[in-house]
Amino acid sequence: MNDDAVLIRELKAHDGREVSIRGWLHGRRASGKIAFLLVRDGTGTVQCVVEAAHGEAFRAAAEIGHESSPRVRGTVRLDERAQGGAELAVTGIEVVQNVADYPIARKEHGVDFLMTHRHLWLRSPRQCAILRIRDALIRSIQAFFAERGFVRIDTPILSPGAAEGAGTLFPVDYFGEKVFLAQTGQLYLEAAAMALGRVYCFGPTFRAEKSKTRRHLTEFWMVEPEVAWAELPDLMDLAEGLICRLVADVLAGHRADLALLDRDVAPLEKIVAPFPRITYSEAVEQLRSPATHERLQAGLEADRRRLVEDQARLADLEAQLAAAKKGWQQEKLGREIAVLRESVRDLGQDLENRPAHIEGARTFAWGHDLGGDEETILTRLHDRPILVSRYPRDVKAFYMKPDPADPRVVLNLDVLAPEGYGEIVGGSQREDRLDALQARMREENMDPAPYEWYLDLRRHGTVPHGGFGLGLERTVAWICGLRHIRETIPFPRLMGRIYP
Numbered sequence: 001m002n003d004d005a006v007l008i009r010e011l012k013a014h015d016g017r018e019v020s021i022r023g024w025l026h027g028r029r030a031s032g033k034i035a036f037l038l039v040r041d042g043t044g045t046v047q048c049v050v051e052a053a054h055g056e057a058f059r060a061a062a063e064i065g066h067e068s069s070p071r072v073r074g075t076v077r078l079d080e081r082a083q084g085g086a087e088l089a090v091t092g093i094e095v096v097q098n099v100a101d102y103p104i105a106r107k108e109h110g111v112d113f114l115m116t117h118r119h120l121w122l123r124s125p126r127q128c129a130i131l132r133i134r135d136a137l138i139r140s141i142q143a144f145f146a147e148r149g150f151v152r153i154d155t156p157i158l159s160p161g162a163a164e165g166a167g168t169l170f171p172v173d174y175f176g177e178k179v180f181l182a183q184t185g186q187l188y189l190e191a192a193a194m195a196l197g198r199v200y201c202f203g204p205t206f207r208a209e210k211s212k213t214r215r216h217l218t219e220f221w222m223v224e225p226e227v228a229w230a231e232l233p234d235l236m237d238l239a240e241g242l243i244c245r246l247v248a249d250v251l252a253g254h255r256a257d258l259a260l261l262d263r264d265v266a267p268l269e270k271i272v273a274p275f276p277r278i279t280y281s282e283a284v285e286q287l288r289s290p291a292t293h294e295r296l297q298a299g300l301e302a303d304r305r306r307l308v309e310d311q312a313r314l315a316d317l318e319a320q321l322a323a324a325k326k327g328w329q330q331e332k333l334g335r336e337i338a339v340l341r342e343s344v345r346d347l348g349q350d351l352e353n354r355p356a357h358i359e360g361a362r363t364f365a366w367g368h369d370l371g372g373d374e375e376t377i378l379t380r381l382h383d384r385p386i387l388v389s390r391y392p393r394d395v396k397a398f399y400m401k402p403d404p405a406d407p408r409v410v411l412n413l414d415v416l417a418p419e420g421y422g423e424i425v426g427g428s429q430r431e432d433r434l435d436a437l438q439a440r441m442r443e444e445n446m447d448p449a450p451y452e453w454y455l456d457l458r459r460h461g462t463v464p465h466g467g468f469g470l471g472l473e474r475t476v477a478w479i480c481g482l483r484h485i486r487e488t489i490p491f492p493r494l495m496g497r498i499y500p
């Protein structure tokens with residue numbers, strides 16, 4: 001069979017013609033003298049109808065296993081009801097490799113198993129949808145900044161010092177010298193901003209996060225704009241504009257992918273400017289207020305009732321599974337049970353921790369950093385991302401500029417994504433005065449030697465400036481509605497996970 005293969009996505013344009021496609025077997029069904037193969041090629045999935053009259057193809061169709069790689073020849077038939085609008089009436093099948101033992105069955109698998117088989121798990125429709133949305137976000141980010149005259153700067157990954165705290169550095173042996181994987185491109189970007197005005201970097205960054213959470217990777221991608229002459233309100237406008245653009249582009253181009261992920265798009269459709277802008281001190285008030293407390297308690301009661309309902313439904317599905325006779329019924333029920341069981345387990349855990357979080361919010365003391373739990377609570381009080389500014393200086397990075405009106409706080413911003421997702425953006429106006437920066441570095445016991453070049457920027461034409469970083473994976477998790485960050489990147493790096 002020669003390789004005049006067409007992409008499944010383009011089949012509709014070949015109505016009535018005999019063509020061949022190449023791909024992987026996604027599913028199979030037989031009924032008497034007819035077999036149906038679902039073949040996917042990355043651009044789409046098509047049903048291939050094989051009749052017994054085509055003896056050789058029919059035999060091949062009977063033997064071919066899940067994720068085998070066939071070339072399939074057949075006549076294209078437009079069909080409104082078919083996935084992708086067309087199906088293939090098969091005339092021949094060439095099996096490049098027949099697979100009998102694909103490890104990811106259609107039945108349920110635990111997350112650990114799937115993560116260990118990540119190289120194969122990527123082939124599932126859900127994972128493909130996530131990766132397409134990730135790609136769309138990357139392109140959207142690049143377009144957003146290019147349209148505004150930003151120059152992309154690629155900052156180094158090997159760096160001599162810390163920028164986001166010494167506690168999360170990955171050391172690397174650099175010809176006998178101890179250097180580190182970059183936690184951010186920001187400091188280098190500040191140099192580039194003094195050269196080009198508006199710049200951004202977009203690349204992998206590394207943090208030795210020693211905690212296993214739903215929000216932390218040890219290797220993640222961050223887009224960081226840095227703008228000369230920008231002050232805090234300018235940075236807020238820029239972050240708001242970027243986030244609105246990202247959501248709008250995904251809604252415009254990826255409805256089918258969002259549907260495949262069962263993402264409720266109603267909350268995404270509300271993501272339009274202006275976002276609420278509050279200070280850290282106001283956030284603390286909101287956390288501590290009796291009205292918030294009542295709301296959180298009511299939410300807790302509602303979720304407790306939901307858990308009981310879900311548990312009953314799970315028991316019911318399990319009984320149905322025990323009674324199911326047909327293979328396809330067992331598969332379908334098995335999948336439903338796996339999804340529900342995971343959500344029941346998560347909700348159960350969440351409900352166990354919730355009373356402590358609610359109490360933590362009620363008694364939250366000014367001066368502490370907002371943690372994931374506080375962020376989750378705050379975001380549930382709003383239906384748009386919130387811009388929180390002016391955190392206590394003592395919990396923030398050395399390069400942030402104190403607020404001249406209240407030096408206990410810095411001119412920073414965090415953006416908290418709604419629906420409990422929490423921080424997706426962190427940034428600030430930078431300390432642009434040499435003496436103030438040096439004083440803060442002494443206070444933090446930082447060795448100035450690796451930072452002399454950075455201090456130089458404050459010696460030679462210093463100006464107000466600032467920027468922020470948006471975490472790509474947290475943004476993907478939020479927009480896709482994923483519970484855990486591990487599915488947002490092709491090969492996640494987490495504490496305790498480096499394979500595959």
Ligand code: 4AD
Nearest residue numbers: 184186216217220224424425426427467468469471
């Ligand atoms: O708030 P962060 O630490 O800010 C910076 O790194 C600044 N230097 C950025 C800047 O001003 N140019 O990180 C920024 C964002 C976070 O809001 C979050 O979205 C993401 O990066 N992030 C992580 N994402 C996944 N896993 C982790 N361990 C992350 N740490 C930060």
Ligand code: MG
Nearest residue numbers: 414423425426
């Ligand atoms: Mg941060």
